[in-house]
Amino acid sequence: MLNYTIRRLVMAVPTVIIISLLIFLLLDLAPGDPTAQLPLTIPNEVREEIRLALGLGEPVMVRYVRWLQMMVVNEPLHALASVTGWENLRPDGQRILSWQSRSPVGDIIAQRIPQTLWVVGMGYLFGILIALPIGIISAYKQYSWFDQIGTFISMVGFSVPVFFTGVVLILVFSVWLGWFPSMYDTTLRVTDWDSFMRQVRQMVLPVSVLALFNAAQISRFMRASMLDNLNQDYVRTARAKGLRENTVVMVHVLRNSMIPVVTVIALGVPAVFSGAIITETIFRVNGLGALLINAIYASDIPMVQTLTFIFAVLIVLFNLIADVIYGILDPRIRYD
Amino acid sequence: MNDGVAPVLDVRDLKVVFRTRGGEVHAVNSVSFDLRPGELLGVVGESGSGKSVTMMSLIGLLPSPPAEIRSGQVMFGGRDILKVNARELRRLRGREIGFIFQDPMTSLNPVFTVGFQIMEPLRRHMGLKPEAARTRAAELLDLVGIPDARRRLKDFPHQFSGGMRQRVMIAMALACDPKVLIADEPTTALDVTIQAQILELVKDLRQKLGMAIVWITHDLGVIAGIADRVMVMYGGQVVEQAPVRALFADPRHPYTRALLETVPSVRGERAPKLKVIEGQPPLLGAHPSACPFRFRCDKAHGLCEQENPRRRPVGAPGHDVACHWDAPAVREAAHG
Numbered sequence: 001m002l003n004y005t006i007r008r009l010v011m012a013v014p015t016v017i018i019i020s021l022l023i024f025l026l027l028d029l030a031p032g033d034p035t036a037q038l039p040l041t042i043p044n045e046v047r048e049e050i051r052l053a054l055g056l057g058e059p060v061m062v063r064y065v066r067w068l069q070m071m072v073v074n075e076p077l078h079a080l081a082s083v084t085g086w087e088n089l090r091p092d093g094q095r096i097l098s099w100q101s102r103s104p105v106g107d108i109i110a111q112r113i114p115q116t117l118w119v120v121g122m123g124y125l126f127g128i129l130i131a132l133p134i135g136i137i138s139a140y141k142q143y144s145w146f147d148q149i150g151t152f153i154s155m156v157g158f159s160v161p162v163f164f165t166g167v168v169l170i171l172v173f174s175v176w177l178g179w180f181p182s183m184y185d186t187t188l189r190v191t192d193w194d195s196f197m198r199q200v201r202q203m204v205l206p207v208s209v210l211a212l213f214n215a216a217q218i219s220r221f222m223r224a225s226m227l228d229n230l231n232q233d234y235v236r237t238a239r240a241k242g243l244r245e246n247t248v249v250m251v252h253v254l255r256n257s258m259i260p261v262v263t264v265i266a267l268g269v270p271a272v273f274s275g276a277i278i279t280e281t282i283f284r285v286n287g288l289g290a291l292l293i294n295a296i297y298a299s300d301i302p303m304v305q306t307l308t309f310i311f312a313v314l315i316v317l318f319n320l321i322a323d324v325i326y327g328i329l330d331p332r333i334r335y336d
Numbered sequence: 337m338n339d340g341v342a343p344v345l346d347v348r349d350l351k352v353v354f355r356t357r358g359g360e361v362h363a364v365n366s367v368s369f370d371l372r373p374g375e376l377l378g379v380v381g382e383s384g385s386g387k388s389v390t391m392m393s394l395i396g397l398l399p400s401p402p403a404e405i406r407s408g409q410v411m412f413g414g415r416d417i418l419k420v421n422a423r424e425l426r427r428l429r430g431r432e433i434g435f436i437f438q439d440p441m442t443s444l445n446p447v448f449t450v451g452f453q454i455m456e457p458l459r460r461h462m463g464l465k466p467e468a469a470r471t472r473a474a475e476l477l478d479l480v481g482i483p484d485a486r487r488r489l490k491d492f493p494h495q496f497s498g499g500m501r502q503r504v505m506i507a508m509a510l511a512c513d514p515k516v517l518i519a520d521e522p523t524t525a526l527d528v529t530i531q532a533q534i535l536e537l538v539k540d541l542r543q544k545l546g547m548a549i550v551w552i553t554h555d556l557g558v559i560a561g562i563a564d565r566v567m568v569m570y571g572g573q574v575v576e577q578a579p580v581r582a583l584f585a586d587p588r589h590p591y592t593r594a595l596l597e598t599v600p601s602v603r604g605e606r607a608p609k610l611k612v613i614e615g616q617p618p619l620l621g622a623h624p625s626a627c628p629f630r631f632r633c634d635k636a637h638g639l640c641e642q643e644n645p646r647r648r649p650v651g652a653p654g655h656d657v658a659c660h661w662d663a664p665a666v667r668e669a670a671h672g
Contacts, residue, residue, distance in 0.1 A: 233442040240397055240437075241457045241508065242430030255447050331492040332446055 123210025135222020451489030
């Protein structure tokens with residue numbers, strides 16, 4: 001298993017490099033000018049100098065190699081230095097600069113990650129926690145009223161877009177009832193119990209919207225997978241051994257049913273990092289999703305390239321993690 | 337009929353119905369039989385004749401709904417096990433009555449080790465500590481002829497061949513030293529040489545352990561080789577029951593005769609065509625008020641349409657049959 005993991009990690013390197021090249025080249029084709037948002041009074045010669053100073057005069061492959069170097073060496077080292085406080089790790093080289101703010105994209109992303117992880121990550125986590133029991137019970141009591149209601153809620157959660165559920169929740173719980181704020185306050189620092197409760201309250205609505213959507217999807221997978229397994233012969237064997245029904249379902253059936261579901265859950269994690277663009281926009285959470293969408297509007301190519309590349313790396317990584325977990329859960333799959 | 341020895345299992349008038357969308361299916365109709373200590377009872381009949389359903393209903397292994405036990409009495413250990421509560425029933429399963437299923441490929445849970453699965457009933461019913469259970473499990477594997485038992489406990493089912501898996505199933509069924517072993521077509525999914533090995537194993541184990549066995553099969557050759565007594569089922573009913581020699585020497589029911597004729601002879605000249613029983617097995621849509629075999633029977637007459645024959649003793653002791661074949665003659669004799 002360890003061998004396999006290492007081999008896969010090594011093989012991921014060329015994959016990631018090819019992805020980075022594609023991202024860089026595709027976005028380079030996009031129209032856009034780093035000086036477009038500067039005041040019109042700036043003369044053209046100065047604009048040209050600004051472009052040259054940003055390195056845009058170089059051939060595309062040179063720019064790609066420099067960007068890649070900054071992306072995989074300089075930025076991670078900066079991040080590491082900031083996290084650990086070991087300032088001598090900090091490299092001297094150039095960093096990727098945002099065309100919008102002229103500050104390093106790494107720093108901006110680092111500011112945005114906590115909000116996204118808290119809100120979207122919690123939405124995903126709660127979604128899973130709700131979905132698994134619902135899926136298990138729905139399958140075990142197939143066509144019962146519980147299953148019917150679960151199916152209906154899943155259908156609603158899955159088919160009604162989050163911009164609709166989000167607005168409805170704001171209307172009901174913020175406007176009419178006034179229980180929760182409709183906007184997410186990023187500047188809030190949790191220092192005591194009071195501010196912690198405020199943080200919790202402002203997370204409730206966006207987290208619920210996302211949890212409903214995620215739970216709808218995962219509970220369907222869980223239900224289908226449980227149903228597949230409940231009719232298997234080994235379940236009858238387990239019952240014939242005189243095991244408790246609880247043991248039969250929660251040990252024998254669940255362990256088998258989790259195999260495909262865990263894969264689906266692992267593959268969904270990168271989407272957490274990429275943020276929930278719509279939900280973040282509705283609740284004014286300035287996370288990664290909002291950052292990406294604003295960068296696209298502003299033609300902030302370096303920011304878009306960097307974010308897209310990070311998401312690509314996460315997707316490759318979690319694909320690998322999903323495969324490894326699959327191998328751990330299913331003894332029939334051995335990679336070496 | 338029972339030679340003065342109390343039967344370990346005494347089934348009276350068992351009726352099982354499946355409720356389906358197309359109406360009720362009367363899968364088992366007034367089946368009565370008994371099983372004496374240490375005896376091997378063969379149950380034969382074509383697919384859908386109710387062999388497996390009868391046996392599975394005894395210990396509540398049929399999914400309910402759709403299955404429903406309409407009436408009957410199953411005396412085991414001095415009480416009616418159709419009436420005991422779920423907890424008692426679980427104790428009976430595995431502890432007192434072992435079950436072996438048809439397809440060893442799917443009847444073992446693929447994600448747990450063979451050792452874990454054999455140890456489960458030991459720990460549940462006998463309350464053995466893990467170490468003691470492991471020792472006993474290794475003994476059991478040894479008993480069913482799996483070499484290097486202690487090491488193989490750590491293997492998963494997919495690491496065993498079909499015949500070996502069936503040995504594991506047998507070890508599991510015998511784990512708690514049950515009084516009755518029900519084997520539901522245990523050799524059907526195996527090839528002939530492996531089948532012979534499993535038969536030898538069961539004969540051997542029966543001598544060593546002395547439990548009573550119900551052996552369900554549609555292979556008359558197997559029955560002739562191992563059974564003490566044979567029960568022939570057709571359309572959810574027992575149509576004939578006899579000691580094995582009497583059945584093969586003097587079959588009375590037209591269905592039994594037809595079954596025996598379908599066995600191709602390996603001696604002498606080969607018949608140009610395999611013999612078959614013409615027609616289809618009956619649809620069990622209604623409670624039978626007539627002989628279920630009448631449409632395929634070459635001896636059917638008026639009475640067969642009007643009355644479902646009851647079993648009555650004929651020939652050798654312990655031989656009984658449900659057929660009207662001699663009714664006209666009997667009547668003529670009575671009148672004439």
